Amino acid sequence: MAEPAPQLSKAANKRGVARLAAVQALYQMDLTSARLMDVVAEFENFRLGKEVDPGESPEIYREADPQWFRAVLSGVLAEQRQIDPVIAKNLPPDWPLARIETLLRAVLRAGAWELIARKDVPAKVVINEYVDVARAFFEEDEHKLVNGVLDRIARTSRDELLAEPVSGSPQDGE
Numbered sequence: 001m002a003e004p005a006p007q008l009s010k011a012a013n014k015r016g017v018a019r020l021a022a023v024q025a026l027y028q029m030d031l032t033s034a035r036l037m038d039v040v041a042e043f044e045n046f047r048l049g050k051e052v053d054p055g056e057s058p059e060i061y062r063e064a065d066p067q068w069f070r071a072v073l074s075g076v077l078a079e080q081r082q083i084d085p086v087i088a089k090n091l092p093p094d095w096p097l098a099r100i101e102t103l104l105r106a107v108l109r110a111g112a113w114e115l116i117a118r119k120d121v122p123a124k125v126v127i128n129e130y131v132d133v134a135r136a137f138f139e140e141d142e143h144k145l146v147n148g149v150l151d152r153i154a155r156t157s158r159d160e161l162l163a164e165p166v167s168g169s170p171q172d173g174e
Contacts, residue, residue: 017064019129022072026106076113083112090152107134111150116157123154
């Protein structure tokens with residue numbers, strides 16, 4: 001009999017789940033105009049690490065780093081007026097920010113905030129994480145747009161210049 005796979009609970013994995021949840025929360029807030037504290041309470045009380053569908057075979061949301069979730073969410077909201085022009089400047093010329101789908105905008109905002117405000121996290125890690133978030137939600141080439149935009153933002157907002165555009169899976173350690 002095979003043993004169940006061990007639940008990954010490294011800080012890096014918890015941050016990845018927090019990033020995904022933050023994007024979901026930003027999307028929810030954009031659609032419903034819900035208040036920050038209400039959304040944080042909902043996610044922390046009913047989603048992060050909780051059962052999705054109690055029953056015979058309940059699914060459970062993976063555990064997230066709640067401080068990282070709150071930091072990304074509140075950071076994007078506090079800095080959105082500064083982040084949006086940075087994103088817009090790095091989008092293809094024929095794609096104004098208003099044309100970007102709401103969920104994709106949330107991914108770009110969260111990734112841009114982390115690149116600009118959290119220089120303690122390697123740019124490659126941030127970009128890879130948000131490319132993975134985009135892949136989780138979209139079936140087309142949206143992840144390529146996320147990769148390109150965040151890569152350009154990293155090159156202009158970080159002292160460290162990336163040698164090449166990032167793609168693939170997150171680096172260990174974040």
